[in-house]
Amino acid sequence: xADETKDHETQYCFPxxxxxxxxxxxxxxxxxxxxxxxxxxxVWTVFLNLLVIISICHFKKLHTPTNMLVLSLAVTDLLVGLxxxxxxxxxxxxxxxxxxxxxxxxxxxxxxxxxxxxxxxxVFIAVDRYVAVCQPLLYPQKITMTRTIFMICLFWFFSxxxxxxxxxxxxxxxxxxxxxCMIIITFAWTITDLFxxxxxxxxxxxxxYLRIFYVAHHQVKVxxxxxxxxxxxxxxxVRRKSESxxxxxxxxxxxxxxxxxxxxxxxxxxxxTSMTSVIAYFMLWMLYINSALNPLIYxxxxxxxxxxxxxxxxxxxxxxxx
Numbered sequence: 001x002a003d004e005t006k007d008h009e010t011q012y013c014f015p016x017x018x019x020x021x022x023x024x025x026x027x028x029x030x031x032x033x034x035x036x037x038x039x040x041x042x043v044w045t046v047f048l049n050l051l052v053i054i055s056i057c058h059f060k061k062l063h064t065p066t067n068m069l070v071l072s073l074a075v076t077d078l079l080v081g082l083x084x085x086x087x088x089x090x091x092x093x094x095x096x097x098x099x100x101x102x103x104x105x106x107x108x109x110x111x112x113x114x115x116x117x118x119x120x121x122x123v124f125i126a127v128d129r130y131v132a133v134c135q136p137l138l139y140p141q142k143i144t145m146t147r148t149i150f151m152i153c154l155f156w157f158f159s160x161x162x163x164x165x166x167x168x169x170x171x172x173x174x175x176x177x178x179x180x181c182m183i184i185i186t187f188a189w190t191i192t193d194l195f196x197x198x199x200x201x202x203x204x205x206x207x208x209y210l211r212i213f214y215v216a217h218h219q220v221k222v223x224x225x226x227x228x229x230x231x232x233x234x235x236x237x238v239r240r241k242s243e244s245x246x247x248x249x250x251x252x253x254x255x256x257x258x259x260x261x262x263x264x265x266x267x268x269x270x271x272x273t274s275m276t277s278v279i280a281y282f283m284l285w286m287l288y289i290n291s292a293l294n295p296l297i298y299x300x301x302x303x304x305x306x307x308x309x310x311x312x313x314x315x316x317x318x319x320x321x322x
Contacts, residue, residue, distance in 0.1 A: 013096035013179035021179035024095040031093065038089035041292065045081030048295035049074045055308035062304060065148040066128055070298075072152045073121040076114050077291035084111050085288050092281060097181035104181040105167065113163040115287065116197060119261075120155035122254050123201050126208040134215050166193065198265045205254055253297050260290040 014020035026034075052074040056062045087107055091097055097104055128148075132139045166189055264283045298305040 013094075013098070013177075017178050019178045021096055021177035026093070034093045035089075038085065038093070041289070042081050042085040042089070045085060045288075045292040046078055048292060049078035049081065051309050051312060052295050052298060052305065053078065054312055055305060058312075059304075059308055062308070063145070065143045065145055066125070066132070068145065068148045068152060069121055069125045069128060072156075073118060073125070073294065076118045076121065077294055080111075080114050080288060080291040083107075084114060085291075088284075088288065091181060096179040098179075099181075107181065109163055109167045112166065113159055116159040116163055117156055118257070118291075119197060119201050120159055121152075122257055123204055124151060124155065126205045126212075126254060129212055130208045133212050162196070194265065198261070202258060202261075205258070209254060252301070253294055256293055256297065257290055260286040260293075 011023040011025060012020040013023055053071060056067050056071045056074075084107075087099075088111075099107070128143055131142055135142070264287055295305075
């Protein structure tokens with residue numbers, strides 16, 4: 001009788017299938033709270049990044065190489081909020097994947113593409129800031145709008161090719177039960193992905209920003225010295241100070257990104273780590289929440305973004321040519 005009661009209380013993702021995963025029991029209140037929270041997080045992420053996209057696309061004064069990279073990053077973050085967050089939230093809350101194996105592969109491949117593209121954006125943002133701060137006289141010749149747009153298209157293409165290559169080389173699935181959405185890749189691809197998606201880009205980013213902050217700090221000291229001696233600042237000095245401030249802002253974005261990524265990669269190296277654990281899901285969602293943090297950083301540090309948002313929300317101004 002006890003066994004029958006236990007079986008009766010057990011909930012399965014697919015009751016008609018013997019190997020079905022067992023659903024985690026949640027109260028109606030838990031379901032409602034979790035769905036409301038993740039829905040608001042997804043909508044908030046899409047809304048904020050949409051404001052960034054509209055601001056840069058609409059206002060011609062914002063059409064700069066750096067902002068094109070910011071635009072590309074915002075598009076990636078918007079897609080995370082629009083696609084990845086809702087599906088990952090459903091999988092977390094329901095503790096089951098109801099959309100089939102094919103869509104599972106598409107979903108995980110798309111998520112990998114978005115993360116790969118985000119990291120590529122941040123690498124090129126670091127390169128852009130490095131040239132702007134460390135080689136300001138060469139910046140207009142080296143970093144042009146045409147070259148920037150070409151590079152954005154190029155790393156979107158290579159990120160897609162890389163993600164598809166991983167998808168093609170996926171090893172056989174190892175289900176513990178039917179209703180999971182998890183892909184096991186070969187050990188060789190795991191090491192390759194760790195190097196290409198984490199160690200190499202992070203090393204490049206950190207190295208460039210250490211150099212940027214050193215040069216920017218020196219430039220600010222020179223500018224402050226000129227101000228104290230009551231000398232007139234040249235246009236070049238003002239521009240270098242502006243570039244240094246932009247580098248600091250984008251450096252914060254990069255540091256926040258790495259703060260969200262590093263724990264996840266460390267966790268992925270721990271043997272026998274289950275992605276259904278509370279800690280693993282927390283680390284995973286740190287990556288997604290990063291997509292909602294970037295626009296907040298823009299709002300705090302970029303006056304142009306705050307001004308643009310005011311114009312966008314005031315519909316009488318957004319339709320005026322700028």
